[in-house]
Amino acid sequence: MPRVSETEVKRRPGGRSARVRAAVLEATVELLGVQGLAGLRIAEVAERAGVHETSIYRRWGTRENLLLDALLEVSEQLRVPDTGVVRDDLIAYARDLAAFLATPLGYALEHALAAAGDDPDARCARDRYWETRASRSRQIVVRGIERGELPDTVDPRLVIEMLVSPVHFRVVLTREAIEPEMPARIVDALLGGVAGR
Amino acid sequence: MPRVSETEVKRRPGGRSARVRAAVLEATVELLGVQGLAGLRIAEVAERAGVHETSIYRRWGTRENLLLDALLEVSEQLRVPDTGVVRDDLIAYARDLAAFLATPLGYALEHALAAAGDDPDARCARDRYWETRASRSRQIVVRGIERGELPDTVDPRLVIEMLVSPVHFRVVLTREAIEPEMPARIVDALLGGVAGR
Numbered sequence: 601m602p603r604v605s606e607t608e609v610k611r612r613p614g615g616r617s618a619r620v621r622a623a624v625l626e627a628t629v630e631l632l633g634v635q636g637l638a639g640l641r642i643a644e645v646a647e648r649a650g651v652h653e654t655s656i657y658r659r660w661g662t663r664e665n666l667l668l669d670a671l672l673e674v675s676e677q678l679r680v681p682d683t684g685v686v687r688d689d690l691i692a693y694a695r696d697l698a699a700f701l702a703t704p705l706g707y708a709l710e711h712a713l714a715a716a717g718d719d720p721d722a723r724c725a726r727d728r729y730w731e732t733r734a735s736r737s738r739q740i741v742v743r744g745i746e747r748g749e750l751p752d753t754v755d756p757r758l759v760i761e762m763l764v765s766p767v768h769f770r771v772v773l774t775r776e777a778i779e780p781e782m783p784a785r786i787v788d789a790l791l792g793g794v795a796g797r
Numbered sequence: 798m799p800r801v802s803e804t805e806v807k808r809r810p811g812g813r814s815a816r817v818r819a820a821v822l823e824a825t826v827e828l829l830g831v832q833g834l835a836g837l838r839i840a841e842v843a844e845r846a847g848v849h850e851t852s853i854y855r856r857w858g859t860r861e862n863l864l865l866d867a868l869l870e871v872s873e874q875l876r877v878p879d880t881g882v883v884r885d886d887l888i889a890y891a892r893d894l895a896a897f898l899a900t901p902l903g904y905a906l907e908h909a910l911a912a913a914g915d916d917p918d919a920r921c922a923r924d925r926y927w928e929t930r931a932s933r934s935r936q937i938v939v940r941g942i943e944r945g946e947l948p949d950t951v952d953p954r955l956v957i958e959m960l961v962s963p964v965h966f967r968v969v970l971t972r973e974a975i976e977p978e979m980p981a982r983i984v985d986a987l988l989g990g991v992a993g994r
Contacts, residue, residue, distance in 0.1 A: 714911040714969050723972070730971045751993040758982060759991055765962035772911050772969055774927045775920070785955060793990025794956055796948040 623649040624656055628670040633705035640708075642666070661721060667712040668725035672732060674709060680736050686744030687787055693740060694763055694783035701771045702778070714772050734760060762790055820846040821853055825867040830902035837905075839863070858918060864909040865922035869929060871906060877933050883941030884984055890934060891960055891980035898968045899975070911969050931957060959987055 627648035631640055642663055646653040660666040678700060681692040700706040713729070716722045734757065741756035766786055770776045824846035828837055839860055843850040857863040875897060878889040897903040910926070913919045931954065938953035963983055967973045 710970075711911070714908070718972070726972065750991060754991045755982075758986060761963050761966065762959060762983065762986060765966040766958050768970055769958065769962040769965050773907075773965055775915070775923065785952075786959065789955060789959060789987065789990075791990050791992040793986075793988050794947060794951045795988040 620649075620651055620655060621659070624651060624659075624666070625670050625673045628666055629674055629705065632667075632670065632708045633703070635704075640667075664712070664716050665721050665725055667709070668716060668722060668729060671709050671713060671729050672725075674705065675729065675733055678733075680739055682740075682743065684747075686740065686747070686749045687791060689740040689744070690759075690763055690787045690790075691783045693737060694767055694786060697764055698767050698778040698783065701767065707771065710768070710771050737764070759790065763787065817846075817848055817852060818856070821848060821856075821863070822867050822870045825863055826871055826902065829864075829867065829905045830900070832901075837864075861909070861913050862918050862922055864906070865913060865919060865926060868906050868910060868926050869922075871902065872926065872930055875930075877936055879937075879940065881944075883937065883944070883946045884988060886937040886941070887956075887960055887984045887987075888980045890937060891964055891983060894961055895964050895975040895980065898964065904968065907965070907968050934961070956987065960984065 624645060627645045628640070631644060631648065640663070642656055643653055645666070646656055649656075656666065660669065678696060681689045681696075683689055683692065701710055713726065716726060737760045738756040741750065741754060741759045744750040745752050745754060745756075763786060766782070767778060770778055821842060824842045825837070828841060828845065837860070839853055840850055842863070843853055846853075853863065857866065875893060878886045878893075880886055880889065898907055910923065913923060934957045935953040938947065938951065938956045941947040942949050942951060942953075960983060963979070964975060967975055
């Protein structure tokens with residue numbers, strides 16, 4: 601293998617640092633999935649990731665910031681369906697979200713997000729998380745407009761917000777279970793309206 | 798004034814107990830409105846209500862249960878509009894909710910609700926809170942059906958859930974401000990649907 605020049609190393613400062621970050625986030629997500637939020641201790645994350653506890657505090661500052669960063673990693677697992685039919689995509693997306701939030705990991709992350717403070721670091725991580733999620737899921741609506749299923753006056757952001765809000769509302773606030781038919785009922789109300797013709 | 802017989806006192810055991818309860822809840826709500834959730838201390842609530850701290854712990858057990866009970870008191874302030882037009886009622890209700898959740902008191906109560914545990918006491922107080930709120934606000938939709946503005950196949954519960962969820966979603970999770978036009982946009986999407994004719 602060719603020797604890497606020092607200039608090149610400097611151009612790629614991510615190397616070790618990126619590996620540490622990935623290991624810590626992976627350990628955080630694994631532990632959250634096993635024991636939920638209340639039991640999560642930085643010492644345990646450090647041990648599982650094979651790094652010093654101080655490295656975690658140096659990079660993330662607080663347990664809360666680490667959690668928010670782990671959220672972004674996890675949200676990559678939530679696929680955005682593309683079946684070619686907007687109704688099916690919306691239902692599948694709401695169903696996957698409900699299923700994810702019903703897992704110990706999803707539940708823990710959702711409540712961590714609700715409980716996170718309003719300091720600049722937390723705000724920044726939170727905004728990045730929701731913006732990432734929204735910009736991906738909005739594609740469902742954008743594709744529906746492109747196929748002519750939805751008028752081009754539709755606001756993709758509003759549609760996605762109205763689709764996912766009732767799911768989040770139950771998980772965070774009322775703590776009611778989400779019935780299997782709920783995603784389809786939300787989507788039909790949203791697409792066709794409840795006022796009738 | 799006629800002397801009250803002992804039998805009568807026994808028939809109305811609420812007297813002093815009910816007054817203590819009211820004073821404590823009022824003090825809780827006042828303090829929450831002034832200093833938010835983080836600063837709320839039982840000792841201060843007791844002092845303001847003129848009761849012993851131990852009386853509060855004996856009745857409510859935890860700070861959390863006290864908060865959930867205070868929620869019910871506060872929710873009585875949220876009026877359910879009755880203008881005679883379902884669209885106007887829905888918009889007004891969502892606007893009032895958004896305005897309330899933007900106050901320090903509303904914000905504190907909402908986050909207390911999100912953070913509350915899942916022990917039987919907390920669950921019972923929470924279920925009572927949401928059931929009270931929902932059964933009152935559903936009347937908007939029921940009246941709309943009675944006036945023939947909405948078909949009788951409409952599920953009042955689903956409509957109210959889809960109306961209030963995006964407001965709660967922003968306050969608890971994304972922490973985005975609610976634009977003044979958002980309630981009307983939600984209601985129009987919900988009544989008319991986004992798919993067009």
